Amino acid sequence: MEIGIIGFPQSGKTTLFHALARGRVESASQGSGRRDVHAGTARMADRRLDSLGDIIQPDKVTPAEVKYWDVPAGSGDGFGGRYLTVLQGADALLHVVRQFQDPSVAHVKSAVDPVRDVADMEAELALSDLAILERRLERIEAQQKGARAPERDSLTRESALLQRLKDGLEQGVPVRRQEAPDQMADVLSGYQFLTAKPLLTVVNTGEDGPGDGMDRVAIGGPGTECTSLSARLEMELTQLSPDDEEEFRASMGMTESGLDRVVRMSLRLLSLVSFFTYVSREVRAWTVPEDTPAVKAAGRIHTDMERGFIRAEVVSFDDLSECGSLAQCKKQGLLRLEGKGYSVKDGDVITFLFNT
Template sequence: MDVGIFGNTGSGKSTLFRSLSGAASVSAQGKSAGVCAIKVPDERVDRMAEIFRPKKVTYISMAFHDIDAGETDLLSPQALTQLRDVEVLAAVVRAFADDYHPAPPGGLDPAAEFRELSSAIVLSDYLVAQKRIERMTKEAKRDAEWTALHKAIAAFEREIPLRNVDLSVEEERVLSGSRFVSRLPTLLVLNVGEGVGAGEMYPDVTEEAEKAKVPLVRLCAKVEEEIAQLSPAEQADFLKEMGIARSARDQLVRGAFEATRYISFLTVGEDEVRAWNVREGSTAPTAAGKVHSDMEKGFIRAEVISSDDLLRCGSMAKAKTEGKLRLEGKEYIVKDGEIVHVRFNV
């Protein structure tokens, strides 16, 4: 899964990216110029590791991309190409001022900045849709894509992003080839100054996020970058002293995952506790195929229990005694946070 971090020059998006790429949870193999792989925090994995004491603990990983918009053109052709290749957008808006980045004459307005970013994305999609319609008109094509494109254009003309348009499965399928950026799940990241509390300042940004139907994450990228330079133990001590359960960086990573159409399920045991991601609505055999292709081919049954039930029971043996472990067949839809053990034969 890929997340694109983007925003206006001076918004602090690159500082935010450095706070991610400098974190202890970065995969060295997944790190390259402008890209870093980050473990998705999951308390359920942490708790299962405490129960099973496995040799290995594996979290879901997400790749974060620092989208280079250039100095003058936020949505340059290069930036748009990069945005079309990700699955989630993290739009960073500025709510801080310092010696290097003084406030503009009219003052800071992060809510307006987000509206401008959103409008630029919708406009770029509108132009793509119009160009496609013109090509289809020349070819005299009048099919499902033609109808869906006109539906999309009607939304774009009202500055409604495609993610907020009710599309059928067929409409989503025929529009997927155009790779509209406004279809992507989006996070609004409010980058505040040092010493600014999470619930302080810019209440209009909260209203803007609710209006746009996007999650809001408040953080100070500069502070997060400093925290990322600490050792894991020092980070834990710092957060404990501040009375913070999770760093804003972890909230951002978790929020990005939850914004996707994926869920996570777990496999547990003494060898490994591991989280896996599958599309929402996936069946048990599809989930089994994430673990190993042979499990999907030879799927018989899946032993399933919710993480909450296992945590309440404290052990798999007690969970079986209390009847919390279920056997499910090929049509079963796996739910978020479930622990799945596959019975198969090949």
């Protein structure tokens, strides 16, 4: 899973990025730009994985990972060049919106106004999509001139769809809220429109917690989520030992790490589920889209496992944690044998049997 972090200058993007990546940051240049785009990986916190470690006592526990890109932006005329390339490749976008009032941190605009920034970012994303749409519409028009009948028909259909999306965008409706015929889904996904991507809005509240107007910031609708945290506080907490961190959070009345929440909401936004494997004394978490068949889930681990798939032995995390051991689950008949087409559920603990 890859997530592009966007937001206006001084909103806290880089701070949040470093907190999520906990120091595991690489610089990557996309295209020929002078400034690097930073990428980092974060482990996906999952309490179930921790307790599987306690039950199974493996040599190694490996969480699933998510990759974040820190994409500086906010030029006012849409995303372009290498930034656009990075964002188009992302599965979801995370918009950091500044709400914290800190006189020592300059603001590029006259005043802190999260509601305005949410609207401005929507416009920025829409501008990027409009530029792509316009280029494509022009090219289609040129192609139609020399095209034969069947090809011309499909170009006409595509052009009608793109024109409709463009009209919608110009009226302020993001592509993710627009309807397109099912048979155009492939065409549409090829464009990687930014306003079609799932969007997680993270309001950076500052250390004092949410101020007024949070409810106005929350943008809604399918494919969007909204949460709040203090990027600086989360960053500082990553410097503490896990015990100290928990103690601090408890003393502040924070039940959950803001970073864990961001990861959890991202998974939900992308309709991903987690399953767990135990192989060669390693317990490991994986993520796949909801309704992934077992044989495809096996393929995530190794292509050989997909090719030689025989069956999957499945127990739910809840059953396993209740029984206390895999052997006990087997005895109680809670270990199920499932075939290729079984759709993997969140929390499944799976052993794949396969021919090599």
